């Protein structure tokens with residue numbers, strides 16, 4: 274559905290995107306993660322035909338974004354990073370005009386606007402100019418504006434930034450519902466639990482390059498698990514450190530009576546750990562092996578390129 | 580092209596909700612007629628007239644209509660302002676012709692034009708301007724005026740997309756004044772130095788103003804033998820269609836390419 278190879282784009286001195294490969298199969302959600310300035314918006318703008326790539330090619334539903342722009346635009350919906358709604362118009366008029374631009378016809382455009390406003394809980398404000406709406410309401414309006422023509426491919430640039438938990442949930446369930454009916458979604462986000470929840474596939478980029486990609490689980494495996502051993506006193510700390518190193522632990526850290534280390538994912542089970550420490554005569558107060566959160570994965574991956 | 584209609588409807592709907600805009604749209608023509616008519620009217624006499632006043636006001640009104648039609652500043656500033664907005668990005672990602680949004684703005688400008696020209700003409704009738712031409716001529720005059728305004732808004736939008744920044748476009752607005760001055764809009768070109776007179780004669784504003792004067796049957800300025808002033812109606816049509824032929828594609832290309 275979305276295929277990109279070697280996409281690159283510079284702005285003068287800045288190389289915003291460097292050789293990005295991306296493939297999003299039909300009906301799946303891909304989340305693009307990365308710190309500010311990583312090139313996420315640049316990637317989305319290229320795929321939505323708003324920006325010409327310097328290098329590489331991209332295809333949406335088989336149509337080339339550089340040479341078959343009109344075909345591509347017929348199949349995509351875009352909710353950009355900055356709310357793209359006309360402040361002087363009411364919410365309803367915004368959707369109505371966009372419906373007309375999608376050739377829905379006046380009656381159908383009215384009906385579609387009403388349906389979307391109701392579904393996303395914006396009916397109460399629908400007939401007030403958007404100028405007087407809150408930021409989160411505008412964001413929601415912007416998002417539903419990209420759904421008007423029910424496009425098979427949807428680009429959402431930070432769709433939930435600035436939304437309250439309730440609205441965020443609503444957007445999450447809308448995205449989930451859309452993918453169930455076969456829509457392909459490429460979204461960017463700063464919220465990792467959101468990516469964890471929505472995305473079938475994640476791609477982490479930094480400084481315009483891919484630094485990791487895979488399912489959320491695969492990414493977590495990438496940085497391994499954290500082993501933690503809590504001792505009753507500080508007597509056996511150095512022994513515990515040696516024991517963890519012997520088990521293949523990296524990044525050994527000590528904090529009061531707490532010794533921790535990173536091990537390869539799946540390389541160590543809890544019973545093995547306890548048995549090993551017991552054999553060495555180390556007394557335990559508490560111990561555990563914890564998988565990393567996506568936040569930790571993210572920090573770990575992007576830190577190395579700083 | 581039918582995609583331009585919703586784009587125009589968007590602008591008109593937002594204007595309806597903006598009382599300040601409507602107030603300016605309605606009062607500006609009145610103020611212009613009064614100020615120019617009575618300030619310049621008292622001081623300027625047409626060649627062959629002993630004093631200004633009445634005759635000058637009759638000469639002036641077509642000039643003011645042309646002046647208003649040629650005001651490219653609003654199109655320029657709003658094009659520069661919207662060029663990088665999220666809204667324009669959304670329009671660019673829609674399956675509509677790349678000319679649709681600029682064309683919609685030009686159409687909306689045309690609607691404002693019809694309103695301000697009508698008010699200006701009513702005001703003119705009150706202070707002594709008269710239509711002495713036939714109905715067909717009057718309608719032709721209106722058509723030329725609207726065509727001219729339509730082409731002017733494409734020039735304005737092109738420059739707006741080119742400057743790409745609201746501040747720059749605002750500063751550049753001052754440059755929109757000289758074309759009105761170096762023309763027969765306010766004064767006959769005769770009194771200008773020869774070289775300036777030639778430029779003024781070939782200024783599209785002069786052709787259109789002369790065409791309106793001829794079609795409305797208002798006093799006109801001596802032509803000095805210049806072809807565009809001898810044949811103002813033909814010259815105006817050539818000018819406006821020529822400008823459209825150049826600036827519609829230029830502007831559309833700029834719009835489609837912005838930010839790429």
Ligand SMILES: Nc1ncnc2c1ncn2[C@@H]1O[C@H](COP(=O)(O)OP(=O)(O)OP(=O)(O)O)[C@@H](O)[C@H]1O
Nearest residue numbers: 284287289307308309310311312313314315316354
């Ligand atoms: N129009 C532009 N002109 C110059 N540089 C730009 C332009 N747009 C983006 N850049 C640069 O390109 C790089 C990538 O920007 P981009 O907007 O793609 O980042 P992002 O990942 O979307 O960041 P954020 O999370 O802050 O939205 C940045 O270094 C930015 O400064």
Ligand SMILES: [Mg+2]
Nearest residue numbers: 313314354430
């Ligand atoms: Mg961004």
